[in-house]
Amino acid sequence: xxxxxxxxxxxxxxxxxxxxxxxxxxxxxxxxxxxxxxxxxxxxxxxxxxxxxxxxxxxxxxxxxxxxxxxxxxxxxxxxxxxxxxxxxxxxxxxxxxxxxxxxxxxxxxxxxxxxxxxxxxxxxxxxxxxxxxxxxxxxxxxxxxxxxxxxxxxxxxxxxxxxxxxxxxxxxxxxxxxxxxxxxxxxxxxxxxxxxxxxxxxxxxxxxxxxxxxxxxxxxxxxxxxxxxxxxxxxxxxxxxxxxxxxxxxxxxxxxxxxxxxxxxxxxxxxxxxxxxxxxxxxxxxxxxxxxxxxxxxxxxx
Amino acid sequence: xxxxxxxxxxxxxxxxxxxxxxxxxxxxxxxxxxxxxxxxxxxxxxxxxxxxxxxxxxxxxxxxxxxxxxxxxxxxxxxxxxxxxxxxxxxxxxxxxxxxxxxxxxxxxxxxxxxxxxxxxxxxxxxxxxxxxxxxxxxxxxxxxxxxxxxxxxxxxxxxxxxxxxxxxxxxxxxxxxxxxxxxxxxxxxxxxxxxxxxxxxxxxxxxxxxxxxxxxxxxxxxxxxxxxxxxxxxxxxxxxxxxxxxxxxxxxxxxxxxxxxxxxxxxx
Numbered sequence: 001x002x003x004x005x006x007x008x009x010x011x012x013x014x015x016x017x018x019x020x021x022x023x024x025x026x027x028x029x030x031x032x033x034x035x036x037x038x039x040x041x042x043x044x045x046x047x048x049x050x051x052x053x054x055x056x057x058x059x060x061x062x063x064x065x066x067x068x069x070x071x072x073x074x075x076x077x078x079x080x081x082x083x084x085x086x087x088x089x090x091x092x093x094x095x096x097x098x099x100x101x102x103x104x105x106x107x108x109x110x111x112x113x114x115x116x117x118x119x120x121x122x123x124x125x126x127x128x129x130x131x132x133x134x135x136x137x138x139x140x141x142x143x144x145x146x147x148x149x150x151x152x153x154x155x156x157x158x159x160x161x162x163x164x165x166x167x168x169x170x171x172x173x174x175x176x177x178x179x180x181x182x183x184x185x186x187x188x189x190x191x192x193x194x195x196x197x198x199x200x201x202x203x204x205x206x207x208x209x210x211x212x213x214x215x216x217x218x219x220x221x222x223x224x225x226x227x228x229x230x231x232x233x234x235x236x237x238x239x240x241x242x243x244x245x246x247x248x249x250x251x252x253x254x255x256x257x258x259x260x261x262x263x264x265x266x267x268x269x270x271x272x273x274x275x276x277x278x279x280x281x282x283x284x285x286x287x288x289x290x291x292x293x294x295x296x297x298x299x300x301x302x303x
Numbered sequence: 304x305x306x307x308x309x310x311x312x313x314x315x316x317x318x319x320x321x322x323x324x325x326x327x328x329x330x331x332x333x334x335x336x337x338x339x340x341x342x343x344x345x346x347x348x349x350x351x352x353x354x355x356x357x358x359x360x361x362x363x364x365x366x367x368x369x370x371x372x373x374x375x376x377x378x379x380x381x382x383x384x385x386x387x388x389x390x391x392x393x394x395x396x397x398x399x400x401x402x403x404x405x406x407x408x409x410x411x412x413x414x415x416x417x418x419x420x421x422x423x424x425x426x427x428x429x430x431x432x433x434x435x436x437x438x439x440x441x442x443x444x445x446x447x448x449x450x451x452x453x454x455x456x457x458x459x460x461x462x463x464x465x466x467x468x469x470x471x472x473x474x475x476x477x478x479x480x481x482x483x484x485x486x487x488x489x490x491x492x493x494x495x496x497x498x499x500x501x502x503x504x505x506x507x508x509x510x511x512x513x514x515x516x517x518x519x520x521x522x523x524x525x526x527x528x529x530x531x532x533x534x535x536x537x538x539x540x541x542x543x544x545x546x547x548x549x550x551x552x553x554x555x556x557x558x559x560x561x562x563x564x565x566x567x568x569x570x571x572x
Contacts, residue, residue, distance in 0.1 A: 009474055010395025017386040017449055024442040025408050031419035098310035111559045112318045118551040120503035122521040123544040127325045130537050135337050169318055177567035226412035229505035233525045246414035253418045265415035272412055
């Protein structure tokens, strides 16, 4: 009796969210997947008559997936993701270790570390575009004359620098929160046993901070794989050296090539889903750990 | 100790120097925009005047951003608070499935969603409207809100609602009269984070709107052009960038402790 009532109430309270998500996420997802197998616009049929509207196209839209532009975008996206996430983890952990147990100036530090996070990506794109100008401050400091924002290898580096600047502090914050729940006694015990600072880091800090770090990395991976605005603003749309999968999809969609755009979108979706699945399975990033723990608690209490 | 202090200074410099270069550049005159002096000499408001010149549409764009971000935040809070309560407090069949679903949705690529939505909005005449930005923005704002609030609600003591329910409150009344007032700080923090994320949104806004009158500030400044066509007006862009970021930096300064708690809550529990 009580169970059914809780079931009803629960679903009643959850359903508005599910309805909204159904409209803004699941409908587009299904529509895009359907669209990826159709072609639209005017064409001539076998007898030379004009055919209007949508027609089933089989896997024709997916032909582009083997094309140079798609493969290039996949390479750019993957390179960007691997490099930025790796650098963000290293820098983030380093920042967290420095900030941990720092007392003086803590509020100031926390506020400043939130600045890169709060700067809109589009604005940070403009900011780095200005810094990386041919006559800009980056070249002046380095004593170089690199054309960072022209289409080329340097453009990749510019985008990576801009992204690492913006998100490493965020990773640092998440790791710091993970560090703060490690009890000080653990370190004291290790010190008494003669563990060096290096050993304490590898054997204690890293394993204990791993759950927080994994979740942070998972979020960052998913974000990096769908990156769009940073290369768009910093270098420009339709630039081969920094065109990401999202950029390619956007370009096709705005040129009303809905079929290929949907096919690429579906491919990106599958790519992200596979990475997320592998990540969660292999490394055991446990987003629902708390839910499971609670369930066990209530089972134990009932028993 | 010395090393740690050097590290702290390093972090602060890392975070603030690029941003301050933008601020410094925004106060230079157009004629000395390429100066490398650490402070502008002389100070000038030329760029700020240029940002608000007629035809730039920047004031309007700021207003549009405010409108889109506020409405999105409000609607997601209305919908998401209830859901988060149910996920945090009630036991019902399929709850974990809903939770997993909401987390999965937050990882969706926006680029995939815009394709069918662009087609749909073209058909129903929503291109260049506010709702064309607000409705798709729910796709990332709502999962974020629900997830954050679920974590907040779980941290509140269960006994309070149980007491209220023993005193005869229904579960819903216990939520509305007892838990919600207590959760106000958490709801507020979530609202700030959702607001900032929506304010910074780009791909939806740049796709659904091409009319200057409805454009949001992030898209508007990316499309500023100088007097001469291929002349990028960097000073103007920096001034506009500072103006778009200032509201967020103020929010961050005032509510830093809460924002950090909110950002890390989802990742830790």
